[in-house]
Amino acid sequence: MSPTDSAGQGPALLTASNLQKSFGDHQVLKSIDLQIGKGQVLALIGPSGSGKTTVLRCLNGLEIPDGGSVCFDTGPSVEFTAGTTQKQAQVLRTRSAMVFQNYNLFPHMTVLENVIEGPIQVQRRKRSEAVAEATALLARVGLEQKHDQYPHQLSGGQQQRVGIVRALALKPSLLLFDEPTSALDPELVGDVLKVIKELADEGWTMMLVTHELAFAREVADEVVFMDEGVVIERGHPEVVLRNPQNERTKQFVHRLLNPF
Template identity: 50%
Template sequence: MVSIEGLTKSYGDHVVLDDIALDVYPGEVVALIGPSGAGKSTLLRCINYLETPSSGTISITGEPVAAVPSKPTKAELLAVRRRTGMVFQGFHLFPHLSVLRNVTLAQELVLGRKPQEAREVALKLLDRVGLAAKADAKPMQCSGGQQQRIAIARALALDPVVMLFDEPTSALDPEVGQEVLAVMRELADQGTTMIVVTHAMGFARKVADQVAVLAHGAIVEQSHPDELFTRPQHAVTRRFLEAVAEQ
């Protein structure tokens, strides 16, 4: 579904991503873990071109995302946004719009859906994440966990082939974060292709098909969670898992 080869991202002399290679297959959940500053979020942002890679190739469903390192055209960006759904650490909802309108707006602008069709899709997705009753509310009338679930519904409304999650629970209290993780587990059970940057090790261990450990802008280790969490091969992985266990 997603194929990344030789991906690098630099800001001047500062290398954030260094020769990243990653393949994500249909229906697979890949968790990206590792210490802060490792480049995990930047990797996600390169996939949907919120950041322009410095070099390398990114393909989604076999098609190159855009020419690298040239700036993508508006048409290329639109094509990327149609195939990727992004859920951020912050909710990035429009506070002056209703919950329903937050979910319908992108459908109309990006997919060209008619308002009635966008409304029907939005209501089904809000029901799917347990928030149909909040359709007419404003985001600030919802809890943090509810706002993140609204953001998930908004991303799903674009019918993406892959969902990108950038630490979706890190700004939430643990109990509230479990609400969001439960929705993500349900998506995984339904075969949604997902790449998830997370510090929720329980989610990575139980839900992910593959776990990749990033450090200093590179993938230092990647394997099935049963293997990685019980027999980590790289010193960076061992130190990271020990640090997480002590928190």
């Protein structure tokens, strides 16, 4: 029987089971279980240091968990042990793509070169095809005039939109967003959130680490609250963000919604 997502809406696109990860003596993840169904948006919230970003990095093969498994519906599937190699973990990137907090664009490459690098070098697609698709994607986020510019010539919001386009160009099944607005000036946040909202409306499957609780309430199908490496509470945004059941969740949500 196929696994079902946590909302009971059908087969899960991705299932992560018993993920554990330590850095030295500090255990960052303590048996994390997550599922996300195709077309769903899952928001991971929680205080800094709770393990949210590490979860995304494990799902994308950027970190190797000490134990547990990550399985996509039609593959790949990775069981993590002490002997798991980086190459074995990287297979997860055939199904997922990451949008980073600090953009992570190649500074010596133009916008267009940044976007086509993955499709050409990793996926071995034809340059003409990659350029045509990249040009169309840049146009959809309002950056069609920026393809020959370098990252340092762009605003933070523009760089982050390039980061989103770079992820989309890989045609992933799952988009992973790691605090995509936290490095932006407040007036630039809206442009990036608008793009993410449009992707959600189009049915992209997304996992989003964010402190933008109002945005999470608007776009997410499920909210997961993490603290100290464990999942404390999960459920529909209207429950977790408006009427949380766990006292620790209540404290966190109240603090973010009432900062002063």
